[in-house]
Amino acid sequence: xxxxxIILPSGxxxxxxxxxxxxxxxxxxxxxxxxxxxxxxxxxGLGSAAQQAKQAFHNLSLVLKDSGMDFKDVVRLNIFxxxxxDIPDILAVKDSIFGQHSPALTLAVVNSLAFSEYLLEVEAxxxxx
Amino acid sequence: MKELINPENVHEPxxxxxxxxxxxxxxxxxxxxxxxxxxxxxxxxxxxxxxxQVFTNFQNVLKAAGAKMEDVVKLTTYLLDxxxxxxxxxxxxxxxxxxxxxxxxxxxxEFPVKGAxxxxxxxxxxx
Numbered sequence: 001x002x003x004x005x006i007i008l009p010s011g012x013x014x015x016x017x018x019x020x021x022x023x024x025x026x027x028x029x030x031x032x033x034x035x036x037x038x039x040x041x042x043x044x045g046l047g048s049a050a051q052q053a054k055q056a057f058h059n060l061s062l063v064l065k066d067s068g069m070d071f072k073d074v075v076r077l078n079i080f081x082x083x084x085x086d087i088p089d090i091l092a093v094k095d096s097i098f099g100q101h102s103p104a105l106t107l108a109v110v111n112s113l114a115f116s117e118y119l120l121e122v123e124a125x126x127x128x129x
Numbered sequence: 130m131k132e133l134i135n136p137e138n139v140h141e142p143x144x145x146x147x148x149x150x151x152x153x154x155x156x157x158x159x160x161x162x163x164x165x166x167x168x169x170x171x172x173x174x175x176x177x178x179x180x181x182q183v184f185t186n187f188q189n190v191l192k193a194a195g196a197k198m199e200d201v202v203k204l205t206t207y208l209l210d211x212x213x214x215x216x217x218x219x220x221x222x223x224x225x226x227x228x229x230x231x232x233x234x235x236x237x238x239e240f241p242v243k244g245a246x247x248x249x250x251x252x253x254x255x256x
Contacts, residue, residue: 025254113236
């Protein structure tokens with residue numbers, strides 16, 4: 001039986017509805033969409049995709065850490081963005097964090113995310129040996 | 130070993146795809162549509178009825194793959210309109226009970242099936 005761990009990092013906000021920030025099963029982590037909320041659940045970077053991206057990737061780092069993983073273990077990254085024009089700013093944040101490591105990436109521009117203020121959400125699958 | 134999952138109690142896939150594929154302990158589930166077993170759209174304009182059908186199809190696909198809702202490790206919900214969110218969450222929560230699957234929601238402009246108001250896809254892992 002594979003070990004199954006629900007990931008709810010203490011440094012991250014409480015999920016806003018019925019979901020977990022992640023589940024690690026065996027060697028694989030599946031994360032929920034990470035948003036630009038700080039640990040108190042307040043939205044960070046209203047109107048700024050770069051600031052929101054920094055917070056969302058920070059939250060993803062907490063999920064990874066709680067799973068015993070790191071950005072280098074990410075194998076797949078989905079970034080849902082609200083505005084096409086924000087993509088360069090968001091990717092700049094992503095590149096500054098991931099450096100040379102390039103996980104499989106999907107970018108999609110959507111009409112809305114779970115809250116109208118969200119400019120992006122980022123979700124990941126990570127795997128450790 | 131890969132196993133394609135196309136249960137008899139879910140409509141035929143509308144194009145050449147499988148409803149799910151199981152590889153070892155992992156099941157990848159295609160986006161489920163508000164179509165009945167005959168492939169007919171249910172609940173025209175009624176997102177509650179459509180969500181009921183979508184999660185029923187999702188559950189039937191999971192069952193056929195040997196999994197339960199509690200085994201879902203990743204869920205993506207696509208909605209046509211943000212206003213559908215509360216209704217869809219209510220149905221979703223009923224199907225999942227106390228299991229809190231990692232999730233993401235996206236509002237999109239169109240679905241491949243005309244009249245569809247939502248789609249849901251996911252990944253499940255069984256022991």
